[in-house]
Amino acid sequence: MIAMFLGALDQTIIAAALPTIAHELGDFNSISWVASLYLLATTAVTPLYGKISDIHGRRVTMLAAIIIFVLGSVACALAPTMLALILARGLQGLGGGGLISLSQTIIADIVAPKERGKYQIFFASVYLLASLMGPMLGGFLTEHLHWSLIFWINLPIGLVAWLMTTNTLKLLPAHHRPHKLDIPGAILIVLATVTLMLALDEGGSKADWLSPTILGMLAGSAILWIAFVLRIRSAAEPLIPIEILANPVVASATTAALFSMGTYVATTIFMPVYFETARNMSAADSGLALIPFMVGTVVGATMAGQTMGRITHYKRLPLGGTLIAAVAALCIAFFQNRMTLVELEALFTIIAIGLGTVLPTTTVAIQNAVQPHQLGTATGAMNFFRQLGSALLVAVFGTILLNAGQIAPTTTSEAGDRFFVMFLATAIGFGISFVALLFMEEKPLRSSAKHAAEAIIVD
Secondary structure: OHHHHHHHHOOOOOHHHHHHHHHHHOOOOOHHHHHHHHHHHHHHHHHHHHHHHHHHOHHHHHHHHHHHHHHHHHHHHOOOOHHHHHHHHHHHHHHHHHHHHHHHHHHHHHOOHHHHHHHHHHHHHHHHHHHHHHHHHHHHHHHHOOOOHHHHOHHHHHHHHHHHHHHHHHHOOOOOOOOOOOHHHHHHHHHHHHHHHHHHHHEOOOEOOOOHHHHHHHHHHHHHHHHHHHHHHHOOOOOOOHHHHHOHHHHHHHHHHHHHHHHHHHHHHHHHHHHHHHOOOOHHHHHHOOHHHHHHHHHHHHHHHHHHOOOOOOOHHHHHHHHHHHHHHHHHHHHHHHOOHHHHHHHHHHHHHHHHHHHHHHHHHHHHHOOHHHHHHHHHHHHHHHHHHHHHHHHHHHHHHHHHOOOOOOOHHHHHHHOHHHHHHHHHHHHHHHHHHHHOOOOOOOOOOOOHHHHHHHO
16 A cells, blocks of 8 residues: 555646746746656556566565655656656656556455455555645645655655565565566567557647647557557467456456546546636635545445455446446536536536446456466556556547637636536446446456465366
């Protein structure tokens, strides 16, 4: 939880400090790269950490991720220029990519799938704490002390994570096997991911979507993805084994998590814009208006985590959650201008609760469907595609709002109309997640983590 908090906090604490950082370092044009490169690096290396931990063990891999992240934090705090800060954020992201996925994998090593859903509640709580604490802490440190403290604060947290990791994780059961890391596959997936996310970051904001630059990056990413697929089909030990990707439970659960989490992230990012333009709320009030949305996620995760080990048909709760979330989003799309703020917040909370039921269920279902020595690879792949889907849907939602907002609204009602398509897209995202869950097989949850390998092989 401490390691996960370290990675999650840095995704939000930077937001409030960016204008001050840009002013002090004298470069406003490159400000978006401070956040973007961290996301690029984190997403690209997530599957690598999963595979490496399957080969060399969780403890060593987690220690390496903490060290890289802390070194990147020091480099960020000491950065004399915007370029140096951007590069340091990339280094920090290389470590951050392992903190979150490895935390989930370590829990999978020691807790039986039947009980694992309960631990997902703690992870959801960590994300909630980071989401709520990050912007407020970043703003306070930047305004009253200095922006570099948002990076220096990672040192004591990282030290605690290191001390707990280096001692406690020696007790982990050894599921790893002697393997070789697929270097060509790793290079291809990193290049394909970086190229795609660069196109998503630049498209619609710094360059037209149909410009040669964006089309060239999209085409290049497509070629690299095709090359990666060919590589994992032909390599003796591919980075992501084809049997994991072909596993119907992994495919369905990953798709459900991708669209649920991606839709949630995109909606969360653009909701403050809605509150400020369509509801005439201040920036501070729009931030407070997000609290029910984030609390609802923990409520949903708690419900799913507490019930997974007690019922046979554990996917019924997320099925109902995604269906209700889709209906709530449709209600907002069609009736937002007639709703009071209280009614609107109630529907946002319902959407968040629906999402919360999906994340622990899909994570445990994936880990329950693979062999223990593949836990790191499978969990890393799920987190990778979930993050990639989030970046993709954020770009899609941004394009929707950009096209809808070409004519400046003169009333709050017209501003609300801009967001009709966005809320409609939210409903579609949850609808796709519902369909994916519908087709996901409910494999009985293992009651023992120790003998999971033998049980899966027998199956």
